[in-house]
Amino acid sequence: MFLRLVETADVLIENFRPGTMADLHIDYPVVSARNPRLIYASAAAFGQTGPYSQPAGLDLIAPPRGKSAGARRWPARLVQTRRRIETVLGQLAERYHAKLLIIGSGPAGYTAAIYAARANLRPLLVQGLQPGGQMTITTDVENYPGFAKGIEGPELMMEFRKQAERFGTEFLEEWITHVDLSERPFTLFTDDSIIKAETLIIASGASAKWLGVPGEAKTPKGFGGNGVSACATCDGPLPAFRNKRLIVVGGGDTAMEEATFLTRYASRVYVIHRRDKLRASKIMQEKAFRNEKIEFIWDAEVAEILGTPEHGVTGVRLRNTVDEEHFTLDCEGVFIAIGHKPNTDLFKGQIEMDNVGYIKTSHRSTATNIPGVFACGDVQDSVYRQAVTAAGTGCMAALDAERFLDHLPVEMPTKYELVINVVAAKALGLDVPAKLLALADEVIE
Numbered sequence: 101m102f103l104r105l106v107e108t109a110d111v112l113i114e115n116f117r118p119g120t121m122a123d124l125h126i127d128y129p130v131v132s133a134r135n136p137r138l139i140y141a142s143a144a145a146f147g148q149t150g151p152y153s154q155p156a157g158l159d160l161i162a163p164p165r166g167k168s169a170g171a172r173r174w175p176a177r178l179v180q181t182r183r184r185i186e187t188v189l190g191q192l193a194e195r196y197h198a199k200l201l202i203i204g205s206g207p208a209g210y211t212a213a214i215y216a217a218r219a220n221l222r223p224l225l226v227q228g229l230q231p232g233g234q235m236t237i238t239t240d241v242e243n244y245p246g247f248a249k250g251i252e253g254p255e256l257m258m259e260f261r262k263q264a265e266r267f268g269t270e271f272l273e274e275w276i277t278h279v280d281l282s283e284r285p286f287t288l289f290t291d292d293s294i295i296k297a298e299t300l301i302i303a304s305g306a307s308a309k310w311l312g313v314p315g316e317a318k319t320p321k322g323f324g325g326n327g328v329s330a331c332a333t334c335d336g337p338l339p340a341f342r343n344k345r346l347i348v349v350g351g352g353d354t355a356m357e358e359a360t361f362l363t364r365y366a367s368r369v370y371v372i373h374r375r376d377k378l379r380a381s382k383i384m385q386e387k388a389f390r391n392e393k394i395e396f397i398w399d400a401e402v403a404e405i406l407g408t409p410e411h412g413v414t415g416v417r418l419r420n421t422v423d424e425e426h427f428t429l430d431c432e433g434v435f436i437a438i439g440h441k442p443n444t445d446l447f448k449g450q451i452e453m454d455n456v457g458y459i460k461t462s463h464r465s466t467a468t469n470i471p472g473v474f475a476c477g478d479v480q481d482s483v484y485r486q487a488v489t490a491a492g493t494g495c496m497a498a499l500d501a502e503r504f505l506d507h508l509p510v511e512m513p514t515k516y517e518l519v520i521n522v523v524a525a526k527a528l529g530l531d532v533p534a535k536l537l538a539l540a541d542e543v544i545e
């Protein structure tokens with residue numbers, strides 16, 4: 101289906117966001133690379149003036165259709181991108197056909213794998229870029245039941261993995277680049293393979309959020325990796341931060357945990373919080389308040405991270421949120437701990453999510469709006485977000501997938517949501533090719 105769409109399309113959009121298409125009218129066939137559905141866009145939306153202009157919110161990898169040959173010419177970078185996609189697609193082979201594919205290797209993904217493997221589903225688990233998930237960047241886990249003395253996050257994840265392996269889970273160390281959930285078996289693409297899956301469990305977790313202030317970007321644009329980090333456990337022990345003044349931004353449990361952890365290495369840790377009350381749990385707050393190396397700076401936001409390429413971070417410019425005054429605080433390291441964002445970009449436009457991007461599941465199960473696709477862990481939980489709750493929902497997802505497979509065949513919705521507005525096309529003086537009309541789910545005449 102995807103190949104057919106790519107062949108049919110004049111324009112390939114890298115990153116399709118459904119909301120952005122609302123104002124578009126008809127002009128020529130467009131296909132989304134990540135969300136392979138045929139959609140329409142208008143010349144107006146793509147800009148009439150230059151040979152190439154990019155509408156807000158869309159990353160185009162194709163030229164606009166203009167009147168002159170020049171206007172239709174593809175910018176070299178975009179030609180390469182399209183050729184690369186076509187070549188890659190041409191070479192891709194279906195390497196796996198899984199009864200159950202699990203995306204994600206945190207507590208949710210591994211627990212789903214343990215249950216599914218024990219049920220003889222022979223799950224295939226795609227680990228993603230951070231095998232073990234967020235737990236691998238945490239230190240002592242004191243609240244995971246069964247470990248009275250606590251356990252290190254990475255060690256706990258290794259145990260999860262071994263348990264999943266013991267019952268026959270197959271692991272794939274690849275990164276899913278796009279998915280097609282429009283028909284079952286679902287199709288998932290990695291850089292060098294196509295995976296077909298009868299059922300899918302999404303356990304792709306969440307990632308750290310960033311402030312978006314000057315100086316925060318990765319080097320060389322900012323000081324990311326040169327004094328700015330979002331993971332104290334990973335970077336705190338580095339020599340660059342030893343006996344240095346460090347700041348932690350945030351007022352939640354992560355910020356308290358990171359600040360407390362950093363006192364092992366830093367000479368002083370400042371917690372910068374935008375309000376005068378912490379969001380963190382009482383026990384974590386008290387632990388931080390008791391620590392003499394930690395100082396709280398209330399009602400303050402980071403406006404800019406200061407430094408030089410040679411020395412890295414040298415300070416931060418802060419803004420008082422009450423009186424708007426700006427002031428500078430000297431420090432050598434900045435740790436951002438302001439929460440997380442669900443890793444759901446891959447599925448945007450294909451599965452129901454809330455406005456933050458958490459996948460919606462039904463109240464009593466891990467079922468999503470797509471039959472055969474289940475979601476568990478932080479990717480669908482904006483409330484509890486604990487390893488133990490993630491593991492619990494991972495178990496639920498495996499049981500849900502197993503029950504779903506028991507009751508096959510289940511009808512999949514066949515809609516590709518291609519709506520062709522012939523009236524609008526005529527108003528623009530455009531003809532809609534018959535081959536496209538034939539693909540339409542709905543034609544507005």
Ligand code: NDP
Binds near residue numbers: 243311351379438
């Ligand atoms: P939270 O969402 O709980 O807290 C985020 C903090 O960052 C808040 O204080 C928030 O401020 C602040 N913040 C958010 N955006 C900005 C911004 N743009 N600028 C400045 N400050 C900002 O996230 P956490 O990661 O701390 O915790 C997530 C979940 O994980 C929680 O449920 C927590 O309990 C759990 N957790 C548990 C741990 C444990 O038990 N060991 C360890 C770590 C996390 P404001 O308060 O004003 O909104």
